[in-house]
Amino acid sequence: SVAVEDQKFCLKEVLNTFKLCLSENKEVYLEHYVAGWRGLIKFLNSLGSVFGFISKDAVNKIQILVNHMNDENGSQYVTVQSMVKYELENELVDLTKRGSHPESGCRTLLRLHRALRWLELFLERLRTSKEDSKTSVMCAEAYNESLSQHHPWVVRKAAGMAFCMLPGRLSFFEVMNVGQPEQVVAMLGEALPLISEVYQITEDLYAQHNLLELP
Ligand code: 1Q0
Numbered sequence: 001s002v003a004v005e006d007q008k009f010c011l012k013e014v015l016n017t018f019k020l021c022l023s024e025n026k027e028v029y030l031e032h033y034v035a036g037w038r039g040l041i042k043f044l045n046s047l048g049s050v051f052g053f054i055s056k057d058a059v060n061k062i063q064i065l066v067n068h069m070n071d072e073n074g075s076q077y078v079t080v081q082s083m084v085k086y087e088l089e090n091e092l093v094d095l096t097k098r099g100s101h102p103e104s105g106c107r108t109l110l111r112l113h114r115a116l117r118w119l120e121l122f123l124e125r126l127r128t129s130k131e132d133s134k135t136s137v138m139c140a141e142a143y144n145e146s147l148s149q150h151h152p153w154v155v156r157k158a159a160g161m162a163f164c165m166l167p168g169r170l171s172f173f174e175v176m177n178v179g180q181p182e183q184v185v186a187m188l189g190e191a192l193p194l195i196s197e198v199y200q201i202t203e204d205l206y207a208q209h210n211l212l213e214l215p
Pocket of ligand 1: 040054
């Protein structure tokens with residue numbers, strides 16, 4: 001039925017949300033950014049409960065952003081650019097150490113932004129992988145090159161153990177629900193430039209405002 005189909009992860013769907021993320025003047029819409037992550041979390045959840053601690057944190061971060069979007073100042077949370085401007089101008093961000101704004105949009109989005117770099121690296125590896133490539137290795141390499149630098153030892157350890165539980169390349173491709181491996185590779189080739197662009201625009205914005213190390 002339609003309802004069941006809706007529950008199923010579909011890479012194309014995620015691709016579409018990342019397409020919607022960028023406005024004409026290259027601002028990042030929070031609504032679609034969040035929707036993109038929702039789709040990815042759906043995928044993660046379908047891989048099993050060992051990834052629960054990861055999806056739980058991601059869901060929590062998304063919820064913080066959605067709450068900002070829904071509260072009375074929601075109109076300031078339309079794009080990442082407007083969010084950054086609003087929170088900085090109104091001193092709603094803890095800049096050097098954790099204080100009275102532990103759930104600022106800026107620090108919360110930064111965590112997802114760093115994870116987006118992991119995703120970019122991982123998907124690029126998947127795209128260029130060979131039949132005998134191991135998803136766990138590709139995932140760990142991508143993680144070590146990006147997100148792991150922001151995680152304490154215990155988290156790195158737990159993440160490393162979870163990666164070992166990833167399904168093999170072919171079943172991984174099947175869960176993406178796109179079709180034959182060649183089609184998955186083609187779609188990844190289409191998705192990656194979009195994800196990279198969203199990442200780079202956010203990265204530049206955060207760098208420009210000195211927000212890349214928010215506590
Ligand atoms: C497929 C395997 C997924 C592996 C995801 C790699 C990320 C590992 C991260 C593990 C850490 C999670 C525990 C919590 C960490 C927090 O301390 C940390 C910092 O936040 P804070 O508030 O303490 O300062 N949080 C984070 O770093 C955010 C991590 C968010 C990770 C979101 C991952 C969503 C995964 C999506 C799966 C995508 C599958 C890719 C293939 C799909 C094809 C398009």
